[in-house]
Amino acid sequence: MVRLIALYSQPDDTDAFDEHYRDVHAPIVSRYPKVRDIRLTKLAGVAGRAAPYYLMAEMAFDSYDDLDEALSSEAGAASARDLRNFASAGVTLFVAPETPAEPIEAD
Amino acid sequence: MVRLIALYSQPDDTDAFDEHYRDVHAPIVSRYPKVRDIRLTKLAGVAGRAAPYYLMAEMAFDSYDDLDEALSSEAGAASARDLRNFASAGVTLFVAPETPAEPIEAD
Numbered sequence: 001m002v003r004l005i006a007l008y009s010q011p012d013d014t015d016a017f018d019e020h021y022r023d024v025h026a027p028i029v030s031r032y033p034k035v036r037d038i039r040l041t042k043l044a045g046v047a048g049r050a051a052p053y054y055l056m057a058e059m060a061f062d063s064y065d066d067l068d069e070a071l072s073s074e075a076g077a078a079s080a081r082d083l084r085n086f087a088s089a090g091v092t093l094f095v096a097p098e099t100p101a102e103p104i105e106a107d
Numbered sequence: 108m109v110r111l112i113a114l115y116s117q118p119d120d121t122d123a124f125d126e127h128y129r130d131v132h133a134p135i136v137s138r139y140p141k142v143r144d145i146r147l148t149k150l151a152g153v154a155g156r157a158a159p160y161y162l163m164a165e166m167a168f169d170s171y172d173d174l175d176e177a178l179s180s181e182a183g184a185a186s187a188r189d190l191r192n193f194a195s196a197g198v199t200l201f202v203a204p205e206t207p208a209e210p211i212e213a214d
Contacts, residue, residue: 004153044202046111047178051201071154094158095151 001036001098002061004070007053009090014054020086021055028082031075034066035059053092067095108143108205109168111177114160116197121161127193128162135189138182141173142166160199174202 011017021040029038037060043051061067070076083091118124128147136145144167150158168174177183190198 041203041205044204046200046202049200052199053201056203092159093153093156094160095153096148096163097151098148 002064002067003096003098004059004061004067005094005096006057006059007092008055008057008087009052009092010050010054011086011089017054017086025079025082025086028075028079029057029059031073032059032070032079033073033075034061035070036061054089064095064097109171109174110203110205111166111168111174112201112203113164113166114199115162115164115194116159116199117157117161118193118196124161124193132186132189132193135182135186136164136166138180139166139177139186140180140182141168142177143168161196171202171204 008017026038026040029035037058039058039060041056041058043053043056045051059070061070115124133145133147136142144165146165146167148163148165150160150163152158166177168177
C-alpha cells in the first residue's frame with residue numbers, strides 16, 4: 001500500500017474550504033482510478049500549539065504504478081487544476097510507501 | 108484511534124539521523140505508555156518534486172487521554188528533550204483524530 005498524502009494549510013475561510021472540498025474536490029479525487037481508500041482528517045495541535053495544517057487527505061493505492069496511473073489520469077489532472085480554486089493557503093504533497101523505514105515495536 | 112504525527116525535515120546527514128533515531132529516539136518513543144502502534148515511513152516526492160519531509164512517524168493511541176498521558180510521561184518528556192540531539196533541521200508535530208472530517212467513499 002502506497003499513500004499519497006496532502007496536507008492543506010489553514011484556509012482563511014474554513015467553511016468555504018470545507019464546502020468546496022466536499023462538493024467539488026472530493027468527487028474528483030474519488031474518480032482516481034484504482035484508489036483503494038481515501039481518509040480525511042481535520043488536524044489538531046499538540047501541547048498548546050496550533051496544528052500547522054488544517055486537513056490531511058490520505059489516498060491509498062496498492063502500488064506505485066497505481067498511484068502514477070491516478071496522477072496521470074484525467075481525474076489526477078483535474079484535481080491538480082482544482083487546487084487553485086480552494087487551496088490558495090497552500091498544500092503540501094508527498095508519498096508514503098508502506099514499508100517502514102526501521103520497524104520498531106511498541107512495548 | 109488518535110495518531111500523533113511527527114514529520115521530520117530533511118537532515119543534513121541522513122545516516123547520522125537514521126542511526127540516532129533507531130538507537131536512541133525509537134527506544135524512548137516505544138516507552139510511551141499505552142502507545143498502540145508506531146509506524147515509520149521514509150517519504151518520497153510527487154511529480155518530480157522532492158518530498159518536503161524526510162521521515163514520518165505515526166504513533167497511535169486508543170484515545171486523546173492516552174495520548175495526553177504519553178506526552179506528559181517521563182518518556183514523553185525524554186523524547187521532547189531528545190529532539191535537539193538529532194532533529195535540528197526541524198520537526199512538525201500534529202494530532203490526527205480518527206474521525207473523518209467528511210467521510211467519502213472511493214468509487
